[in-house]
Amino acid sequence: MRCPSVLLLGYAAAVAAADPSGATTLGQLALHKVLQDSREVFGVESDNNSSRPYANWMSSVPDATPLAHLNIPGTHDAATWNYSQATQDALAYATRCDGGAGPAPAQVYRTQRYGAAAALDAGVRFFDLRFAFDPLDRDLVFWHGAALLSARATVDDVLFAFYAWLEAHPGEAVLLSFQYEGGTKEGAGFDGAVRDRLRGVLGSDAARRYIRQDSGRLGTVGESRGKIVLVRRFDMGGDGAEDEVLPGLHLGPGQWLDNDRRGFELVYNRTSNETAYVEDYYEPSDLGANSTVAENIQAKMDAVKTHLEKAAAAAGDAADSLFITFASGENDANVPHVFPQTMALGNGTEVTPDGGVNHQLVKLLGEMRGSRLGVVVLDFFDEPAELVGLVLGF
Template identity: 45%
Template sequence: MSTAVAICSLAPLVSSSLADFALQKVLEDATPIFGSYTRDTAEKAEWMKSYSDDTLLVHMNIPGTHDSATWNYTQATQDAMRGITDLNQVTVPVPETYRCQELPLIDMLNMGIRAFDLRYAIDPTNTTLIFYHSYALLSELATVDDVLFGFYQWLDDHPSETIFLSFQHESSTARYTANDATQQLQLYNILTSPAARHYFVQTKNELGKLGDARGKINLMRRFDLDKLPDSYTAALPGLHFSPSLWTDNGPDITLVYNTSKNLTAYIEDYYQPLTPMRSDAIENIQWKYNATVKNIEKATTEQLDSLFWTWASGTNTANNPPDWPRIIALGNGTKYTPDGGVNQQLVPFLRGQKGKRVGIVMFDFFDQPTELIDIFLSL
């Protein structure tokens, strides 16, 4: 065999190896947000297998996580980021203010979570899109593009599943994060790249059937491309929830995401209970629980072909002492919150919704109590 023929016969192998190495590099870079990639074929990693292809996505019960990327935002992370965040010239409060999860995205996927709340902005060097929660820089290494490749790989390994990704520009990140045309163009390029076109469901302003969405991502666009020509927005798939129409701290939001078909989303995002000053944790938890349950009950009884999106997450840092996201979700572990937080109180409520549609529900610290997601998936 000639050297030329030998090289040609090796070319596909070399190309495949390089592609594998490149993917591994991207997944390694994504680790601070996505977590270390592991393949899991347990029942909860493929729970959508039990649903028929004809199932409408708006009829499904989808467990999700609020501020999904914050799981790794510890004091150690904050300290490690300080050299970068100092460029933003802001003082970042304690990590408990921002941390809403404790397990990485890969674990969330393998444990049944299918909807993710991702907050992006330009990094402090004004170079690339990364993840934030308010002032908190979650990682300088893991870019939006890197993390998407983690989702792509997971979908290749779990082709029966579909994922909902909510992207929102995090506007409170200070100096370099103005949502200008440069930043919007970066996001547009990421979401219209060849890989994204393959993995994102390309329908627009409508959720279809599970069979058409298996192995793909449903984009929930909680951002505008208002600094770019209209043609850029027209080219994006998914459902558009303009920030200008999403009522801040709204317990009862109604958004029409398809005007021609009058397709409507009913949303609860009452993230900071407006309790009286110096209210206690029990009161804040109760107000948040009441708003959460009210929207879920509407999902079980009304507008069966509409989208219901409920956020079980909350905080009240204006209190003294503050009620961090963990306290609203799980209680403070003392006699002052004997019934736990919203998550614990949702367990008996959800048990009573067997056989009903509850829609998309976003949790903080979704893994506690341990039966929460099991009960949700058994509805």
């Protein structure tokens, strides 16, 4: 990895004008601090060119291409890359413990090995992020379930890191899925204070510049270059009028079916009937509490395969619809536990002879090469090494 201070100052140089004398400007120093603060969630890019084969893959896509027609690699719970037992111990004051049982092991919460910076350079363009207030209700930060992922990196900081990356890669576009994380502490909820803070984040001058401001339509590559398309997995409450005018796509929790093996459809624009088709079978709990690791992987893989084949075969209005397939999953209530890493990569023994979902997905994507897949959301996106390229169809 590059030295983080060198990397972040490089980002700053891309988005702030240098002093004619060559000295670092105050704007560069300010951005450097923001990006440094974001690092625990956003991560750092690799200085290895071989890990950046698809850093600019969108630049060759014609402007008129609908985003819905693309194959877009994504990362599930993208902010968890830096979460470890040491992180959990350091932030023990903030990790919720129901019934005195103590927090779940750190590996329950971690779903990635690399942060958004490395994922962007590897070709990932969809990021699943979960936010809520920090333990003192001062600012919006990132969580996975009860686990606070960083006490330092705010939503504002991480958005600035995405803005900086887009400034340096103006031919690319990014889809950010923002979900409110409930259950972070007793009594927490998506209340007026959270909504007011979120309005401030999304209404800032920087957000208006880098987040596409239209609502309820996915649009084309051309109108999205250098921009973020926001995917809103939260409801602003009230009569719903605000949800209709905020930027991006409103995929509200009221329409998002929980742990549905079959997948579901969700209308995000009732005027034009624009629809998202989603598979989010994240926990094969219907197998019972004593299912094998291989059975869990197979159940998840079956749901993924069915949904990808549905995306590939879509015709009529569905051909222009958004498809999102979550290849991620876990089953920590099972005995033995099936952690996210186990589901994605297997456990490296004869118990999982075909590997995890990611390994089986490589074979499936090879067979489906040339098909439209939509967004494919991955845990541990970096393994196997060819996985992202196969999602892209390269």
